Amino acid sequence: MGPGPSDVHPRILSAMARSTIGHLDPAFIGMMEEVKEMLKYAFKTENELTMPISAPGSAGMEACFANLVEPGDKVIVCINGVFGGRMKENVHRLGGEAVVVEDDWGSAVSIDKVERALIDNPDAKIVAFVHAETSTGAISDAKALCQIANQYGCINIVDAVTSLAGSELRVDDWGIDAIYSGSQKCLSAMPGLSPVSFSDRAIEKLTSRKTPVTSWFLDLNLVMGYWGKGAKRAYHHTAPVNTLYGLHESLVMLREEGVENSWNRHQQNHILLRYGLNNLGIDYLVDEADRLPQLNSVLIPQDQDDLEVRSSLMKNFNIDIGAGLGPLEGKIWRIGLMGYTSRKDNIELLLSALKNTL
Numbered sequence: 001m002g003p004g005p006s007d008v009h010p011r012i013l014s015a016m017a018r019s020t021i022g023h024l025d026p027a028f029i030g031m032m033e034e035v036k037e038m039l040k041y042a043f044k045t046e047n048e049l050t051m052p053i054s055a056p057g058s059a060g061m062e063a064c065f066a067n068l069v070e071p072g073d074k075v076i077v078c079i080n081g082v083f084g085g086r087m088k089e090n091v092h093r094l095g096g097e098a099v100v101v102e103d104d105w106g107s108a109v110s111i112d113k114v115e116r117a118l119i120d121n122p123d124a125k126i127v128a129f130v131h132a133e134t135s136t137g138a139i140s141d142a143k144a145l146c147q148i149a150n151q152y153g154c155i156n157i158v159d160a161v162t163s164l165a166g167s168e169l170r171v172d173d174w175g176i177d178a179i180y181s182g183s184q185k186c187l188s189a190m191p192g193l194s195p196v197s198f199s200d201r202a203i204e205k206l207t208s209r210k211t212p213v214t215s216w217f218l219d220l221n222l223v224m225g226y227w228g229k230g231a232k233r234a235y236h237h238t239a240p241v242n243t244l245y246g247l248h249e250s251l252v253m254l255r256e257e258g259v260e261n262s263w264n265r266h267q268q269n270h271i272l273l274r275y276g277l278n279n280l281g282i283d284y285l286v287d288e289a290d291r292l293p294q295l296n297s298v299l300i301p302q303d304q305d306d307l308e309v310r311s312s313l314m315k316n317f318n319i320d321i322g323a324g325l326g327p328l329e330g331k332i333w334r335i336g337l338m339g340y341t342s343r344k345d346n347i348e349l350l351l352s353a354l355k356n357t358l
């Protein structure tokens with residue numbers, strides 16, 4: 001019940017235990033097509049370039065930046081937690097110029113500050129932000145942020161590692177250009193895959209680059225030779241076959257549940273947890289309107305020792321909750337209700353364990 005990986009459903013575990021077949025096997029190629037179609041469903045997009053990168057969420061982040069940022073490009077990077085900081089680091093390493101818009105850890109990204117940065121930097125090309133900040137438990141208004149970026153002629157890069165399947169997310173309706181997620185959060189599959197999706201505008205920026213993408217492995221021009229529609233399925237790298245079985249099964253399950261129902265389940269279980277925590281006298285870090293249902297960051301009660309409580313939960317109840325990061329270390333706990341972990345019985349167990357421990 002931490003910030004991920006979430007519990008993996010037994011159906012997904014058994015899908016992963018099936019025999020490993022070749023990554024060029026026709027049966028496997030058929031499964032790849034299904035994975036792409038189901039990812040489009042999960043992202044709510046018709047983007048042709050929608051597929052999983054063969055590496056964790058951080059690689060999806062790097063794929064978006066490495067393909068879209070050229071040396072000298074000005075990128076507005078919103079930082080309200082750990083992951084925005086990593087976006088800035090990506091921009092720097094690619095020779096881009098990061099214009100940072102900062103908000104407090106625990107707050108949503110301020111639309112007004114982003115608009116100010118866009119006015120002050122008319123040469124900016126990209127706006128990058130984290131939809132669901134797992135380090136703080138705050139959600140930002142992705143729809144409004146993309147709208148404002150588009151209005152000022154910028155494309156956008158969106159981190160949806162924790163939001164996909166857990167919070168409302170509409171890639172096409174909201175005008176998202178490049179988005180990356182992870183397999184191990186609200187999709188409840190094994191860690192190690194990063195679904196990404198690129199709009200036509202993002203592909204245009206990619207194909208009009210003056211310089212080659214500096215990463216060979218993440219160069220989408222090459223990756224698409226294996227994953228692309230009508231591609232020759234040329235060998236690029238050995239796909240993580242069994243991990244993809246797992247993602248496939250998790251997407252089948254998402255489709256069975258319905259993605260909107262999955263958003264609702266995360267919200268309902270968040271309310272249930274919040275009610276129980278409030279009864280124990282535990283408050284949230286984030287304002288009610290900006291709270292992530294799948295990552296509950298709560299203030300550690302004054303009279304409690306962070307490490308002692310977490311160790312006791314682990315030792316006595318086999319429950320893992322997350323610690324605070326950076327400036328929030330020792331101040332908050334991060335309780336994850338992601339994917340298969342987002343269940344009533346887990347909440348009841350945690351609440352009684354916490355009551356006992358405190």
Ligand SMILES: *Cc1c(COP(=O)(O)O)cnc(C)c1O
Binds near residue numbers: 058
């Ligand atoms: C977990 C996470 C990542 C990184 O994903 P990994 O799979 O750990 O590489 C990036 N961004 C956010 C918001 C995350 O929660």
